[in-house]
Structures are given as structure tokens and as C-alpha cells.
Amino acid sequence: MNEELRLYSYWRSSAAYRVRIGLNLKGLAYETVPVHLLRDGGEQLAPGFAATNPQKLVPVLQHGQRLFRQSLAILEYIDEVWPDPPLLPITARERQRVRSLAQLVAADIHPLNNLRVMRFLEQEWNVPQPERDVWIRHWIGEGFNALEALLRDHPATGTFCDGHVPTIADCCLVPQAYNARRFGMDLSRWPTIASIERACLELPAFRDAAPDRQPDAPPSN
Incomplete structure (x- = not known):
């Protein structure tokens, strides 16, 4: 096409x-x-x-x-x-695992921390910024605890979330790791997640997608 x-x-x-x-x-x-x-x-x-x-x-x-x-x-x-x-593995069982890892981030972690939720907490309930930051770190931490457990020592986990080729799970993990660091979280608490993120960021496809490399990103100081 x-x-x-x-x-x-x-x-x-x-x-x-x-x-x-x-x-x-x-x-x-x-x-x-x-x-x-x-x-x-x-x-x-x-x-x-x-x-x-x-x-x-x-x-x-x-x-x-x-x-x-x-x-x-x-x-x-x-x-x-x-x-x-491919962004998904070959077998149905492998695809299910990859989709579940991706959805853990996209459906369970991210929606609790996105902009419209933060705006609601601020504008409707007058929640101060420090408390909103605690909220964000709490829910990322809860999600990363689960994600780390699902990745750690699993036979399908390799260099990336599933084996040695990036999948949609890695497409979701890296942006969420970026958000965690943005809010002051130390990823050493989740060594498997941190290792996969490092492997991803060695690839130009991930580096070039980074927020600060986008045409609408504000100039760096």
C-alpha cells in the first residue's frame, strides 16, 4: 500500500x-x-x-x-x-502472552495516570500536585510489580519481553518506563523491566521515537 x-x-x-x-x-x-x-x-x-x-x-x-x-x-x-x-509472535499462545503484557501497561497502568485523569483530580477535586504525583507513582509501581513478576524467570522472556525480537509489549513498556522516570521513579526496583528497556533503547527505532526527538518537542535548554 x-x-x-x-x-x-x-x-x-x-x-x-x-x-x-x-x-x-x-x-x-x-x-x-x-x-x-x-x-x-x-x-x-x-x-x-x-x-x-x-x-x-x-x-x-x-x-x-x-x-x-x-x-x-x-x-x-x-x-x-x-x-x-512482525510485532506479534507466531503461535496463538505466544501472541496471547504478548498481548496481555501490552494490555497490562496500556489498559491497567496508563489510564490511571493520563492527562485527563490528572486534570480531573486537579480541577474537580483540587488535589495538589504532590498528591497527584504520589497517585501516579503508586499506580505505576503496582503495575510494574506485576509486570516484573510476569517477565522475571519466564522461559519466553529474552532480550525483549518475548524472545529476542521486539513486539507490541516492548512498544508499550518503553513509554511507560519513560513516564516512571519522569516522575522520579528508580527502575532498579524492577531489574527485568530495566534490562529490557536498555535493550530496546539500543535500537534506532526506539531511540528515534523518544519524546525529545519529536518535531513538536520544546527546545531543550
């Missing part, structure tokens, strides 16, 4: 970060369409973007005239359309 790819993204969005990694692993060229989640109250909340995604969230992948939403569904879409290199 030669239709152009556009990714509606925000440089620090974990979900968009996952999709950037997947696109890079596939070697797919794409145009970034920045959606600033903070400017003017959040560009994702503007009526124009709501027509692109009624959930008012990023990422959205545009492939030709079609729009695709939800990061894990996007990753599976690109894996089906461009199967090499």
Missing part, C-alpha cells in the same frame, strides 16, 4: 509514543501532525479534532483517507498490513 501515513501525535503522549515505535520498527515513513494537549486548554478538545477522534485523544493514524484510533489497535493494524518484521 502506497497511501501516505499521518500520525496525529503529541511529543509526550505515551500512547502516541507506542505507535511511533511500531511505525519505526516497520521502517514506515509517516508525517507527524502535532496535537498539543496543553496549548489553549488542549487542542485535542477543539471541535475540529473531535471530528477526527470523538474520544478527543491521540494517537490517530491516517492511512490514505481512513482514520484509525486506539494505540494497540493501530499497532495490530500496521502489523497486519505490513507483516515484516
Whole structure:
């Protein structure tokens, strides 16, 4: 398929970060369409973007005239359309494990810590920033405790979450590790997670997807 790819993204969005990694692993060229989640109250909340995604969230992948939403569904879409290199293992049992690891991050950790939840805590319940940071660290820690247990000593765990080839599980792990560090968490508490993250960041596909390398990232000081 030669239709152009556009990714509606925000440089620090974990979900968009996952999709950037997947696109890079596939070697797919794409145009970034920045959606600033903070400017003017959040560009994702503007009526124009709501027509692109009624959930008012990023990422959205545009492939030709079609729009695709939800990061894990996007990753599976690109894996089906461009199967090499694969983002999922061969057997159903292996695919189930990889999907469960990815969803542990995307469905159980990330939603409790994303921007709209933090805004609600601040604006509706007047929760101060220090308490919000405690909330974030608590739920990342709970999730990472489970993720570490599922990865540690499992025969399928290799250099990456599953064997020696990155999968959608690694696409989810690395952005969440970035978020953990952003909130002052020491990943040495989870040595398997930390080891997998280091292996991922040795690959250009992961490094080039990093938040500070995005065209909409603010200039570094």
C-alpha cells in the first residue's frame, strides 16, 4: 500500500509514543501532525479534532483517507498490513502472552495516570500536585510489580519481553518506563523491566521515537 501515513501525535503522549515505535520498527515513513494537549486548554478538545477522534485523544493514524484510533489497535493494524518484521509472535499462545503484557501497561497502568485523569483530580477535586504525583507513582509501581513478576524467570522472556525480537509489549513498556522516570521513579526496583528497556533503547527505532526527538518537542535548554 502506497497511501501516505499521518500520525496525529503529541511529543509526550505515551500512547502516541507506542505507535511511533511500531511505525519505526516497520521502517514506515509517516508525517507527524502535532496535537498539543496543553496549548489553549488542549487542542485535542477543539471541535475540529473531535471530528477526527470523538474520544478527543491521540494517537490517530491516517492511512490514505481512513482514520484509525486506539494505540494497540493501530499497532495490530500496521502489523497486519505490513507483516515484516512482525510485532506479534507466531503461535496463538505466544501472541496471547504478548498481548496481555501490552494490555497490562496500556489498559491497567496508563489510564490511571493520563492527562485527563490528572486534570480531573486537579480541577474537580483540587488535589495538589504532590498528591497527584504520589497517585501516579503508586499506580505505576503496582503495575510494574506485576509486570516484573510476569517477565522475571519466564522461559519466553529474552532480550525483549518475548524472545529476542521486539513486539507490541516492548512498544508499550518503553513509554511507560519513560513516564516512571519522569516522575522520579528508580527502575532498579524492577531489574527485568530495566534490562529490557536498555535493550530496546539500543535500537534506532526506539531511540528515534523518544519524546525529545519529536518535531513538536520544546527546545531543550
